Amino acid sequence: MMLLACLAALCVAACALWLRFAGRGNGLPWRLRGAELVYSERVFAGGIDGVQLSARVDRAYRLASGDFVLAELKTRSAAVAYLSDVIELSAQRLVMAVATGERVQSRGYVVVQSSDSTQRRWLRVRLLPREVLLGLAHRRHALTEASQLPAFTASPGLCERCRHRALCDGAQPASSCR
Amino acid sequence: MRQGQKDREMWVSATQLAQMGICERQVVLDHLLGLRLTAEQRTAMRRGCDAHAAFKREADQHVGDAARLKAARSDDRRLAAWFVAMIARVRRPKGLA
Numbered sequence: 001m002m003l004l005a006c007l008a009a010l011c012v013a014a015c016a017l018w019l020r021f022a023g024r025g026n027g028l029p030w031r032l033r034g035a036e037l038v039y040s041e042r043v044f045a046g047g048i049d050g051v052q053l054s055a056r057v058d059r060a061y062r063l064a065s066g067d068f069v070l071a072e073l074k075t076r077s078a079a080v081a082y083l084s085d086v087i088e089l090s091a092q093r094l095v096m097a098v099a100t101g102e103r104v105q106s107r108g109y110v111v112v113q114s115s116d117s118t119q120r121r122w123l124r125v126r127l128l129p130r131e132v133l134l135g136l137a138h139r140r141h142a143l144t145e146a147s148q149l150p151a152f153t154a155s156p157g158l159c160e161r162c163r164h165r166a167l168c169d170g171a172q173p174a175s176s177c178r
Numbered sequence: 179m180r181q182g183q184k185d186r187e188m189w190v191s192a193t194q195l196a197q198m199g200i201c202e203r204q205v206v207l208d209h210l211l212g213l214r215l216t217a218e219q220r221t222a223m224r225r226g227c228d229a230h231a232a233f234k235r236e237a238d239q240h241v242g243d244a245a246r247l248k249a250a251r252s253d254d255r256r257l258a259a260w261f262v263a264m265i266a267r268v269r270r271p272k273g274l275a
Contacts, residue, residue: 040237041230055192058230059237075222075229083199091192113229115222136198141188143202144209150202158200163214164207 029109029122032069035061039096046098048130051137055092058111060104068096070108071122079121081110087136090128 028035039060046053059071072089074081089108097104110123142148153159162168197205215223 037237037240040241041234050188052189053192053195054189058233073230073233075226084196085199087199088192088196091195095192111233113233115225118232133195136195137188137190139202140190140195140198140205143206146206150206152203153201162201162204163216163219164204164211167207167211168203 029124031124032061032063032071032109032122035063035069038062038068044092044095044099046095048094048098049134051134053091053095053098053137055088055095057092057096060096063105066103068102068104070096070104071111072108073111073113075113075115077115079112079114079123081112081123081125085110086125086128087133089125090133093127094130094133 037059039057041056041058042060043054043056045055057070058073061069061071063069070089070092072085072092074085089110093104093106093108096102106127106129107124108127110125111120112123113120139148143150159165159168194205197208
């Protein structure tokens with residue numbers, strides 16, 4: 001009896017490990033295995049509540065349920081997904097849903113390829129809701145129209161590498177970035 | 179469409195919107211001055227373009243393979259149906275039309 005319980009526990013642990021690490025490397029995540037790759041590098045455009053949005057979708061997979069799942073490729077040294085990736089995927093989701101009328105899942109993948117190899121990691125992220133995205137579009141419009149003041153980045157490291165560092169408020173030290 | 183109307187309609191790309199998650203000041207300065215990429219950023223951009231091209235080639239290959247597999251399965255099914263029909267004809271008792 002004890003032996004059976006140990007074997008069962010081992011099986012459960014093996015399954016959990018497989019689920020956790022499936023999709024690491026260049027392979028697809030287990031959720032996308034068997035899914036149909038329908039769109040690749042496809043541009044979608046559409047109007048949503050007065051905002052004309054366009055997006056190039058790196059990959060869109062159709063699951064057996066009929067739902068689409070999006071994947072966006074990024075090349076960087078660290079296998080992390082940033083807020084900017086989430087915003088980009090969320091915009092792709094919104095515009096693709098509007099342009100095709102298809103259901104697109106609220107979770108997508110940021111595929112991070114390391115800069116010095118072809119190794120890829122598929123990171124699953126939760127996408128932003130429509131209202132948040134449209135709010136961002138309105139905020140961006142207000143900033144470019146100079147009707148609102150832009151905020152500093154939350155990441156001091158970004159200031160140091162910024163292409164506008166010399167012009168941004170008299171090149172503040174990175175530590176002053178909020 | 180006139181330029182003024184286009185401006186009022188608020189055109190934005192997913193990439194431009196994504197920049198809002200990096201730095202709002204950069205968004206404004208890019209809008210005013212254009213992209214002023216450093217040599218390092220240009221290299222990174224080129225690397226990104228190459229990676230995207232490879233990602234696309236893989237996808238095209240995958241789609242092509244899937245289409246070929248689908249066609250082959252369809253051919254197999256046709257062949258199997260023809261084979262079954264032939265057997266049925268051969269085994270059909272004489273006297274039946």
